[in-house]
Amino acid sequence: MQDQRNTLQHNTSAAIYCRISRDKTGAGLGVERQEGDCRELAQRLGVTVSHVLVDNDLSAYSGKPRPSYLSLLELMKNGQIGMVIAWHSDRLHRSMVELEEYVTASEVGGVTTHTAKAGPLDLSTPSGRLIARQLGSVARYEVEHMIERQRAAKLQAAKSGKYLGGQRPYGFEPQRTAIRESEAAVIRELAHRFTNGASYWSLAIDLNQRGILTQHGKDWNALKIRNLLIRPINAGIVDHKGVEYVAESAAILTKDEWDDLQAAISLSKRTSVHPGRTRKHVLQGYLFCGLCGKKLFHKSKQQRDGSYKTTAACGKTDSQTGRPNGCGKVSRMVEPIIDLLSDCIMARLESPELAASLATYESDTTTLRELHVRQRALEGRSVEITNDYYVSGLLNRDEFERMKSxxxxxxRAVETSIQQQTSSRVTTEAAIEFRSKWENSGIHWQRDLLSTLGVEIVVHPRPTHEGYTYPKYKDKWRFDPELIEIKWKA
Known part of the structure; x- marks a missing residue:
C-alpha cells in the first residue's frame, strides 16, 4: 500500500523548468509568463507541481552552466519527480549533447516531459527520441541562423560606420548621434597631455581633483583613462574584429592627434603593462647603498626647523617581510641628489659619445606615426585573410597560408622598427630643451628617461675622519656631491 502511494506521488509530482536569455527567441516571454502557462498545463494533466526551477538570463546555446537545469537533472535521476513541464522544448536544451544527457536522466528516473507549446515528448521509445532530436536540431539551426544574421548585420553596420550598440561613449551623445562638446574637450586635453609625457595615473588624479566625472558619475582611475584614450572612435574609426572602418559620426581627434597619441601609448607600454601602477618617488629603485649594495628606501624625515624632507636610507630590515636586509648605515636627502642628477644627465646628453650612439636610432614623430599606421593596416589585413579562409571560404588552404605568412x-618587421624607434625617442627628445622638459614633465616621463639611460646611483657613506662636515651645495643644501656615484649603462 505504501509502495503504491509512493508510486502515485512520483507519477503526479512535476517540476516546472523556465529559462530566458538575452537571446529572446520563442515569443519573447518572461519566466513569469512561461510559469503561468506551465501551471495551466499541470492542472490539465492532474499533476502536482513540487518544484519550480528558473534560469534567468542564461542561454542554453552558450554552453555556460545553468544551475537550475543541473538541479532538474538531479531530481530526475533520483526519482524525486515523475514529470518535467516546460513552455517549449527549446527552453530545456539547444545542444545535442545536453539532449542526450536529458534522455539518459529521463530513462534512469522514468520521467516524462510535457511542453505547453510543443506537446509531450516521449523519450521512452526510439521514435519519440528521434522526434526530440529533430526538434533539438531545428532549435539549434534557428539559433545559429539568428547569430549568423546578427553577425552579418553587425558587419554591415561597421562597414557603414554606424553605431554598434552598447552604452553611450564618453564624448558623444546617446547612440553616437553627435559629439558632446563638454566631454570631447576633456578627451582632447587628455590626449594632448598624455602625448606630452603625462601618465594615466596623473591625468586621473587631476580630473578627480577638478570634479570631472565619468559618464556614469564616477571617479576616474588610470585604467579608465587608458581605455578612454585607446578608443578608435575618438578618431572617427569603427573597429570591428580588428578591421577599421570610417565612422559616420564626427571625430573628436584629428588624424595627426590620433597618430601622435598612438605613438605615446606605444612608448608608455615599455614602462609598465599595468596603467594603474606608478612610483611616488622619481629615484625609487635607482638608489643603492655604497656599503652593502642594497636598494635605498624613501622616507619622510623631520629637519631641525620642523619641516619634513624626503630622505633615502638603507634599511636593516625589509619593510614587507621583516627579514634582515641592508646595513642601515647610509642615508641622504633626496632633493639635492635629483638636482645633481639632472645636471649630469644634461651633460651626458650633450656629450659627443652619446649623440653618436643615438644617431643610429634617431627618428621624428612623423616616422613613428607612419609605422603605427602601417602596423594597424597589416593587423586589419591579417584579420581579413583569416575571415576569407575560415568564414567566407574564399581562399583554399595553400592560398591562406601563403598570404598569412x-x-x-x-x-613583425614593422613591430621591430617601432621598438627600435621608441627605444631612443625619449632620450633623443630629452636632449632638446632638457631642463624645461625635466622640470615640467611628470614622474612618468622622468623615470622613463632614467630607465632609457640605465642610471644607477650609489650613495656612499659620510666620511668618518675627524672634522668632516657636509659642504654647502649651490647655496641651498648641506650636501657633498663627491659621495654620489652615478653609473650609466647607455
Whole structure:
C-alpha cells in the first residue's frame, strides 16, 4: 500500500523548468509568463507541481552552466519527480549533447516531459527520441541562423560606420548621434597631455581633483583613462574584429592627434603593462647603498626647523617581510641628489659619445606615426585573410597560408622598427630643451628617461675622519656631491 502511494506521488509530482536569455527567441516571454502557462498545463494533466526551477538570463546555446537545469537533472535521476513541464522544448536544451544527457536522466528516473507549446515528448521509445532530436536540431539551426544574421548585420553596420550598440561613449551623445562638446574637450586635453609625457595615473588624479566625472558619475582611475584614450572612435574609426572602418559620426581627434597619441601609448607600454601602477618617488629603485649594495628606501624625515624632507636610507630590515636586509648605515636627502642628477644627465646628453650612439636610432614623430599606421593596416589585413579562409571560404588552404605568412612577416618587421624607434625617442627628445622638459614633465616621463639611460646611483657613506662636515651645495643644501656615484649603462 505504501509502495503504491509512493508510486502515485512520483507519477503526479512535476517540476516546472523556465529559462530566458538575452537571446529572446520563442515569443519573447518572461519566466513569469512561461510559469503561468506551465501551471495551466499541470492542472490539465492532474499533476502536482513540487518544484519550480528558473534560469534567468542564461542561454542554453552558450554552453555556460545553468544551475537550475543541473538541479532538474538531479531530481530526475533520483526519482524525486515523475514529470518535467516546460513552455517549449527549446527552453530545456539547444545542444545535442545536453539532449542526450536529458534522455539518459529521463530513462534512469522514468520521467516524462510535457511542453505547453510543443506537446509531450516521449523519450521512452526510439521514435519519440528521434522526434526530440529533430526538434533539438531545428532549435539549434534557428539559433545559429539568428547569430549568423546578427553577425552579418553587425558587419554591415561597421562597414557603414554606424553605431554598434552598447552604452553611450564618453564624448558623444546617446547612440553616437553627435559629439558632446563638454566631454570631447576633456578627451582632447587628455590626449594632448598624455602625448606630452603625462601618465594615466596623473591625468586621473587631476580630473578627480577638478570634479570631472565619468559618464556614469564616477571617479576616474588610470585604467579608465587608458581605455578612454585607446578608443578608435575618438578618431572617427569603427573597429570591428580588428578591421577599421570610417565612422559616420564626427571625430573628436584629428588624424595627426590620433597618430601622435598612438605613438605615446606605444612608448608608455615599455614602462609598465599595468596603467594603474606608478612610483611616488622619481629615484625609487635607482638608489643603492655604497656599503652593502642594497636598494635605498624613501622616507619622510623631520629637519631641525620642523619641516619634513624626503630622505633615502638603507634599511636593516625589509619593510614587507621583516627579514634582515641592508646595513642601515647610509642615508641622504633626496632633493639635492635629483638636482645633481639632472645636471649630469644634461651633460651626458650633450656629450659627443652619446649623440653618436643615438644617431643610429634617431627618428621624428612623423616616422613613428607612419609605422603605427602601417602596423594597424597589416593587423586589419591579417584579420581579413583569416575571415576569407575560415568564414567566407574564399581562399583554399595553400592560398591562406601563403598570404598569412607574408603579412605576418611584414608585421613583425614593422613591430621591430617601432621598438627600435621608441627605444631612443625619449632620450633623443630629452636632449632638446632638457631642463624645461625635466622640470615640467611628470614622474612618468622622468623615470622613463632614467630607465632609457640605465642610471644607477650609489650613495656612499659620510666620511668618518675627524672634522668632516657636509659642504654647502649651490647655496641651498648641506650636501657633498663627491659621495654620489652615478653609473650609466647607455
Amino acid at each position: 607574408s603579412v605576418d612577416l611584414e608585421l
